[in-house]
Amino acid sequence: MVRKKDAQTEVANGLEALFPRLWRYCLAITGNRDRADDLAQNACIRAIEKADLFEPGSRLDLWMFRLTNRVWLNEVRADAVRHYQTMMLIDDIEIPDSKPDPEQYLLTRD
Secondary structure (H helix, E strand, O other), X not given: OHHHHHHHHHHHHHHHHHHHHHHHHHHHHHOOHHHHHHHHHHHHHHHHHOHHHOOOOOOHHHHHHHHHHHHXXXXXXXXXXXXXXXXXXXXXXXXXXXXXXXXXXXXXXO
């Protein structure tokens, strides 16, 4: 229990000092200030939620950058699913008929 509490305390105390570097990393991978803000915020929230998984005494910056990268990949995947239809209506699909046209069949037969 003490280790879990230490991890939570170390993450909470370390986020403020790490945030400027984390935000620059977010800007580098998103290429957009607004998305960088959102990503940095989501990564910090995730870090606080998962703080008990952090190993006290290890490098918080590496752990946060890895966590941020995972959050970003999840967001990119979610955007891909939201913006692209994965299923099409059967009425919208044209299925070519490989058989010759009936008139062509009669002409060929004659």
